[in-house]
Amino acid sequence: xxxxxxxxxxxxxxxxxxxxxxxxxxxxxxxxxxxxxxxxxxxxxxxxxxxxxxxxxxxxxxxxxxxxxxxxxxxxxxxxxxxxxxxxxxxxxxxxxxxxxxxxxxxxxxxxxxxxxxxxxxxxxxxxxxxxxxxxxxxxxxxxxxxxxxxxxxxxxxxxxxxxxxxxxxxxx
Amino acid sequence: xxxxxxxxxxxxxxxxxxxxxxxxxxxxxxxxxxxxxxxxxxxxxxxxxxxxxxxxxxxxxxxxxxxxxxxxxxxxxxxxxxxxxxxxxxxxxxxxxxxxxxxxxxxxxxxxxxxxxxxxxxxxxxxxxxxxxxxxxxxxxxxxxxxxxxxxxxxxxxxxxxxxxxxxxxxxxxxxxxxxxxxxxxxxxxxxxxxxxxxxxxxxxxxxxxxxxxxxxxxxxxxxxxxxxxxxxxxxxxxxxxxxxxxxxxxxxxxxxxxxxxxxxxxxxxxxxxxxxxxxxxxxxxxxxxxxxxxxxxxxxxxxxxxxxxxxxxxxxxxxxxxxxxxxxxxxxxxxxxxxxxxxxxxxxxxxxxxxxxxxxxxxxxxxxxxxxxxxxxxxxxxxxxxxxxxxxxxxxxxxxxxxxxxxxxxxxxxxxxxxxxxxxxxxxxxxxxxxxxxxxxxxxxxxxxxxxxxxxxxxxxxxxxxxxxxxxxxxxxxxxxxxxxxxxxxxxxxxxxxxxxxxxxxxxxxxxxxxxxxxxxxxxxxxxxxxxxxxxxxxxxxxxxxxxxxxxxxxxxxxxxxxxxxxxxxxxxxxxxxxxxxxxxxxxxxxxxxxxxxxxxxxxxxxxxxxxxxxxxxxxxxxxxxxxxxxxxxxxxxxxxxxxxxxxxxxxxxxxxxxxxxxxxxxxxxxxxxxxxxxxxxxxxxxxxxxxxxxxxxxxxxxxxxxxxxxxxxxxxxxxxxxxxxxxxxxxxxxxxxxxxxxxxxxxxxxxxxxxxxxxxxxxxxxxxxxxxxxxxxxxxxxxxx
Numbered sequence: 036x037x038x039x040x041x042x043x044x045x046x047x048x049x050x051x052x053x054x055x056x057x058x059x060x061x062x063x064x065x066x067x068x069x070x071x072x073x074x075x076x077x078x079x080x081x082x083x084x085x086x087x088x089x090x091x092x093x094x095x096x097x098x099x100x101x102x103x104x105x106x107x108x109x110x111x112x113x114x115x116x117x118x119x120x121x122x123x124x125x126x127x128x129x130x131x132x133x134x135x136x137x138x139x140x141x142x143x144x145x146x147x148x149x150x151x152x153x154x155x156x157x158x159x160x161x162x163x164x165x166x167x168x169x170x171x172x173x174x175x176x177x178x179x180x181x182x183x184x185x186x187x188x189x190x191x192x193x194x195x196x197x198x199x200x201x202x203x204x205x206x207x208x
Numbered sequence: 209x210x211x212x213x214x215x216x217x218x219x220x221x222x223x224x225x226x227x228x229x230x231x232x233x234x235x236x237x238x239x240x241x242x243x244x245x246x247x248x249x250x251x252x253x254x255x256x257x258x259x260x261x262x263x264x265x266x267x268x269x270x271x272x273x274x275x276x277x278x279x280x281x282x283x284x285x286x287x288x289x290x291x292x293x294x295x296x297x298x299x300x301x302x303x304x305x306x307x308x309x310x311x312x313x314x315x316x317x318x319x320x321x322x323x324x325x326x327x328x329x330x331x332x333x334x335x336x337x338x339x340x341x342x343x344x345x346x347x348x349x350x351x352x353x354x355x356x357x358x359x360x361x362x363x364x365x366x367x368x369x370x371x372x373x374x375x376x377x378x379x380x381x382x383x384x385x386x387x388x389x390x391x392x393x394x395x396x397x398x399x400x401x402x403x404x405x406x407x408x409x410x411x412x413x414x415x416x417x418x419x420x421x422x423x424x425x426x427x428x429x430x431x432x433x434x435x436x437x438x439x440x441x442x443x444x445x446x447x448x449x450x451x452x453x454x455x456x457x458x459x460x461x462x463x464x465x466x467x468x469x470x471x472x473x474x475x476x477x478x479x480x481x482x483x484x485x486x487x488x489x490x491x492x493x494x495x496x497x498x499x500x501x502x503x504x505x506x507x508x509x510x511x512x513x514x515x516x517x518x519x520x521x522x523x524x525x526x527x528x529x530x531x532x533x534x535x536x537x538x539x540x541x542x543x544x545x546x547x548x549x550x551x552x553x554x555x556x557x558x559x560x561x562x563x564x565x566x567x568x569x570x571x572x573x574x575x576x577x578x579x580x581x582x583x584x585x586x587x588x589x590x591x592x593x594x595x596x597x598x599x600x601x602x603x604x605x606x607x608x609x610x611x612x613x614x615x616x617x618x619x620x621x622x623x624x625x626x627x628x629x630x631x632x633x634x635x636x637x638x639x640x641x642x643x644x645x646x647x648x649x650x651x652x653x654x655x656x657x658x659x660x661x662x663x664x665x666x667x668x669x670x671x672x673x674x675x676x677x678x679x680x681x682x683x684x685x686x687x688x689x690x691x692x693x694x695x696x697x698x699x700x701x702x703x704x705x706x707x708x709x710x711x712x713x714x715x716x717x718x719x720x721x722x723x724x725x726x727x728x729x730x731x732x733x734x735x736x737x738x739x740x741x742x743x744x745x746x747x748x749x750x751x752x753x754x755x756x757x758x759x760x761x762x763x764x765x766x767x768x769x770x771x772x773x774x775x776x777x778x779x780x781x782x783x784x785x786x787x788x789x790x791x792x793x794x795x796x797x798x799x800x801x802x803x804x805x806x807x808x809x810x811x812x813x814x815x816x817x818x819x820x821x822x823x824x825x826x827x828x829x830x831x832x833x834x835x836x837x838x839x840x841x842x843x844x845x846x847x848x849x850x851x852x853x854x855x856x857x858x859x860x861x862x863x864x865x866x867x868x869x870x871x872x873x874x875x876x877x878x879x880x881x882x883x884x885x886x887x888x889x890x891x892x893x894x895x896x897x898x899x900x901x902x903x904x905x906x907x908x909x910x911x912x913x914x915x916x917x918x919x920x921x922x923x924x925x926x927x928x929x930x931x932x933x934x935x936x937x938x939x940x941x942x943x944x945x946x947x948x949x950x951x952x953x954x955x956x957x958x959x960x961x962x963x964x965x966x967x968x969x970x971x972x973x974x975x976x977x978x979x980x981x982x983x984x985x986x987x988x989x990x991x992x993x994x995x
Contacts, residue, residue: 118337121252147908150252150317154496154914157906 092120121150254909271331296376318500348909411462417478434752505579548583664969675844676755710750711762756949861990890954
């Protein structure tokens with residue numbers, strides 16, 4: 036499965052890049068993420084609960100950053116095991132280019148699923164993955180750009196508020 | 209007037225009363241006091257190296273009795289293959305081991321890695337989730353042609369290739385076939401895929417293993433078409449249990465279609481574990497498990513070429529097929545693309561020269577084996593499709609092209625090693641033309657066109673070799689078993705008859721049709737006859753039910769045993785009536801002395817046999833029980849002609865079956881209603897293959913169609929009311945009943961008729977489409993129409 040997309044984010048590349056390596060940001064942005072620990076150098080460990088069509092499962096996975104080229108690009112690879120539900124694995128090449136004051140984030144995802152996910156969910160996996168990606172980058176944008184007035188997702192609002200000072204410092208730095 | 213009893217009567221199926229009222233006794237209905245349940249942890253990758261299996265945490269979970277892995281089966285036999293094919297160089301096929309639980313590597317999605325036995329199924333399943341697996345995923349072998357190229361990943365490293373065998377048939381004819389092609393006036397070529405199918409019997413597989421610690425006997429209750437074969441294979445090759453310490457029971461079985469012939473790992477596991485644990489162990493397959501552990505069917509990729517002379521006579525035929533074996537050799541897998549396929553390539557036609565090449569390939573997919581028709585549908589599909597294509601290329605009527613090349617003289621020895629005993633292919637075609645109303649087709653086509661639909665008519669013929677099979681012949685061809693059948697006929701003191709047959713009934717209606725034969729022979733009512741099957745402790749050694757063999761082989765064994773009974777009973781009757789044995793006649797349940805009014809009833813003779821007060825004890829033993837084993841001298845060769853009419857919606861590509869007619873020559877018929885039903889079911893499965901069903905894998909070997917959301921089974925609305933005729937009868941010459949077998953015909957004869965009809969419909973709309981692979985789904989039809 037392949038998925039490509041892009042999103043304009045009103046923040047400098049360095050901020051966007053750093054946010055992508057922050058476990059708290061990732062936890063807030065990955066839909067269904069229950070836990071996210073680790074760091075960019077050693078890799079992250081995540082627990083994600085998701086429902087794909089008829090298959091609901093808790094995925095335990097590892098995420099690693101490959102080919103880091105700050106602040107222009109990085110590759111995120113990961114795999115998650117969902118027990119009886121099967122597994123998902125894949126990678127995303129993320130490219131950041133300056134776009135005026137902000138950043139154009141482009142992503143190119145390649146993913147595969149196995150086990151029950153493939154057996155029962157293969158017809159809907161493309162749509163599911165697109166939804167996941169949309170949700171992720173929407174939340175990511177929210178966190179990086181700071182909480183909007185009336186941010187509806189409390190988790191995003193909280194993390195965004197918490198990170199605001201940090202991100203601003205980084206941006207000034 | 210139709211008969212109301214005996215051979216030829218359409219008796220209603222006695223077994224349906226229990227099947228339709230929920231009182232059948234299926235394997236899952238069997239529960240043994242104190243039984244434990246097993247859940248199999250199965251691979252979710254197609255190909256991988258097992259680095260470690262940590263069961264410590266899982267073993268401590270509530271209710272867990274024991275967790276088994278491949279290590280527990282080291283030193284124990286693997287699942288055996290029952291047929292060895294010799295390749296075109298005279299070498300035996302590659303035969304890699306097939307462990308009960310994976311050892312070292314997993315080779316397909318669904319390959320069992322560990323078996324968790326617990327007090328309840330839920331506990332077993334929960335514990336399986338706690339097993340820590342470290343499996344390193346390896347590149348999956350999925351595409352057959354890529355699998356045999358240099359550098360491909362290997363399913364079995366030890367054998368160094370993914371090629372199981374490269375079979376040439378008849379290899380000595382190859383040169384002559386090439387020469388005939390070089391001289392041909394016309395050559396038609398067709399490349400096609402025979403889609404992979406999943407059998408999907410209504411009842412999933414179940415196994416219950418039991419162990420009697422008092423006697424040391426093991427018992428396996430299983431969903432099998434052939435319990436004696438399972439006892440032999442599992443006892444002798446896997447677990448080392450002699451037959452007298454092992455009983456296999458296959459009670460009511462809810463459909464098999466071939467997929468319940470084979471010996472499966474779960475059967476061996478439950479029998480093994482019950483003995484190890486001193487406790488019965490039960491496994492019931494879920495539907496999801498069935499998709500990834502029941503042997504699949506078909507999956508051939510074929511190129512076929514037909515050579516014709518200037519007068520449109522078939523002069524030669526050659527085919528090249530890649531046949532998918534899956535990850536391991538299932539019990540009879542090697543025989544399907546070879547001896548059940550190559551020997552059928554003559555079809556109904558007097559093509560003098562034929563060469564068949566089959567490359568059997570290992571892939572990281574579920575093992576593939578016999579499924580209703582087994583090899584014969586694949587042969588028929590390619591042959592009848594290429595003939596239709598040839599007719600179109602030559603601008604001749606496809607029916608006339610077939611008729612011109614029909615075999616008309618019998619017996620007929622084909623160039624592919626079989627001899628047809630009887631048949632009348634013009635008669636079945638004549639009947640088809642009549643019942644399918646060919647004359648009215650153009651008017652029906654106009655009606656369809658007026659509705660904006662394209663209508664097509666497709667015809668095909670088929671021949672099948674069934675009544676499997678002469679043991680000495682199949683032995684030469686690589687079978688590791690005899691293919692006789694057995695029956696014991698036990699007459700009780702009060703005249704009732706019990707037939708213990710090695711044939712197994714799982715939908716075929718033996719419990720109804722076999723008594724009709726006994727009734728015809730003795731003249732007693734059918735309800736005086738009971739059929740016992742499916743239990744190695746009750747029936748003599750039998751080979752079971754597949755290959756449309758039950759009546760032709762098992763029925764013949766029953767006839768032979770009943771003849772022995774009648775001969776002995778005549779001796780007793782002669783004694784009772786003080787007459788000469790040669791003057792005794794049996795009619796309508798009574799023995800009489802020819803030319804006199806003396807007679808004794810069947811029941812009196814039976815009673816005398818068990819209360820031998822007035823009895824020729826000096827000449828014959830008391831009792832009335834006889835056993836016969838019957839080994840056929842040839843296959844039987846049912847044949848027929850099928851016609852399908854379809855409408856294609858050019859807007860959507862959707863195909864609807866408007867009518868389907870089948871004329872079959874099954875030889876003599878015992879119960880016409882059951883034969884109708886067998887043909888109906890077969891056609892339903894054939895239409896399923898042609899329009900709907902497809903087992904799909906992705907390039908990583910992930911099984912994509914593993915539920916009824918993605919695997920499309922035919923439903924009532926997908927099939928028409930069938931017109932079925934079996935009035936054309938050329939009885940088999942070599943079995944005592946003159947019967948040929950009807951179980952697989954529908955599934956063999958119907959797919960090419962459907963596809964031929966779709967292609968005909970598209971041509972009528974100006975779409976020059978030569979072939980669409982099955983399933984002929986709306987998207988494929990639409991894509992073909994829109995270039």
